[in-house]
Amino acid sequence: MSDSSSKVKPDIVMSPCVGVCALDDDDVCIGCLRSGQEITQWGYVDNDGKRAILRNVEARLRQSKF
Numbered sequence: 001m002s003d004s005s006s007k008v009k010p011d012i013v014m015s016p017c018v019g020v021c022a023l024d025d026d027d028v029c030i031g032c033l034r035s036g037q038e039i040t041q042w043g044y045v046d047n048d049g050k051r052a053i054l055r056n057v058e059a060r061l062r063q064s065k066f
Helices: 036-041 047-063
Strands: none
Touching: 036 047
């Protein structure tokens, strides 16, 4: 008998979406700081791709005034 709790589940990379969906003049969402292209790609990229997008978001956050 196998123990299902011992099975390793792949890490889930959560979307940074906060439900404030509006792109600014630079094609960046004012809510999650993803570009329009990154938002579109999110559902198709693997976890490594999602982490790369999140690194871009972090860089935008550091460069922003907020």
